[in-house]
Amino acid sequence: MLYSMTAFSRVEIKKDWGCAIWEMRSVNQRYLETFFRLPEAFRGLENTLRETLRHALTRGKVECSLRIDMVPSKDAGLNINQEFAGQVIQSLQWLKQQVGGGEINLMDILRYPGVVEAQEQDLDQISQDLLAGFDELLKEFIAMRGREGEKLHLLIDERLQAISQEADKVRAQMPEVLQWQRERLQQRFADAQLEADPQRFEQEMVILAQRLDVAEELDRLQLHVKETQRILRQGGAVGRKLDFMMQELNRESNTLASKSINADVTASAVELKVLIEQMREQIQNLE
Numbered sequence: 001m002l003y004s005m006t007a008f009s010r011v012e013i014k015k016d017w018g019c020a021i022w023e024m025r026s027v028n029q030r031y032l033e034t035f036f037r038l039p040e041a042f043r044g045l046e047n048t049l050r051e052t053l054r055h056a057l058t059r060g061k062v063e064c065s066l067r068i069d070m071v072p073s074k075d076a077g078l079n080i081n082q083e084f085a086g087q088v089i090q091s092l093q094w095l096k097q098q099v100g101g102g103e104i105n106l107m108d109i110l111r112y113p114g115v116v117e118a119q120e121q122d123l124d125q126i127s128q129d130l131l132a133g134f135d136e137l138l139k140e141f142i143a144m145r146g147r148e149g150e151k152l153h154l155l156i157d158e159r160l161q162a163i164s165q166e167a168d169k170v171r172a173q174m175p176e177v178l179q180w181q182r183e184r185l186q187q188r189f190a191d192a193q194l195e196a197d198p199q200r201f202e203q204e205m206v207i208l209a210q211r212l213d214v215a216e217e218l219d220r221l222q223l224h225v226k227e228t229q230r231i232l233r234q235g236g237a238v239g240r241k242l243d244f245m246m247q248e249l250n251r252e253s254n255t256l257a258s259k260s261i262n263a264d265v266t267a268s269a270v271e272l273k274v275l276i277e278q279m280r281e282q283i284q285n286l287e
Helices: 040-056 082-099 106-111 123-191 198-212 215-234 239-259 263-283
Strands: 007-015 018-027 032-037 060-070 078-080 116-118
Touching (some): 007 123, 018 123, 032 040, 040 123, 060 123, 082 106, 239 263
């Protein structure tokens, strides 16, 4: 199976401790780049997540984010930091003396950051739940990349078949092109009222036929098409291989265009370049 580098997936987790939402998206990139946005309490998961991605993916710029909303545990109690609370009260009393009045509100003291500490939930268990959710997210993400990759496979294969058809069309036209060139030369001699040496004329035609011969380019085009199809069937991370094959196909189409002396052959050479460029653009999306 082929895999696209463009995909998006989202997974929601609901547990007793609260809920969390994983999101992952990726775009084209020559190599694999991973970026994570995690809550500070779970920043320690990043290395594990990064290694998981590196084992599962080869190319692409991947962004992954986690949003989490934790609810207080039913069994959680409140712990008052007595030493710190005493320091806060002393400071408030000193301020009261300095201003010569005022009241100390106990609720304001309890609300002061650090005075009341909520009992922490089991972060280890939450982390395990989050990792399980990430595995589900990655599975869905890879499945989407696969679905997109199969669509690209069909598009590329259609253009490969069109290239083969254009190559066959050019091959079928070559005898007609050579005959047209022969008649054209004969007409030029007739217009100039010159009589060509038959032997010399045939020698010139042989030289011209050799110069215009595109059989080798057409053979290589067909070979490159077959090799590209083989790579597509092979599947996996084949984007770089396919990109190389596009360079080879483009080289042959350029040579074909440079040898063309016929409008139909030129049109086929242009069509080949269009098809190759369309494939190249699609291949940029493949892993």
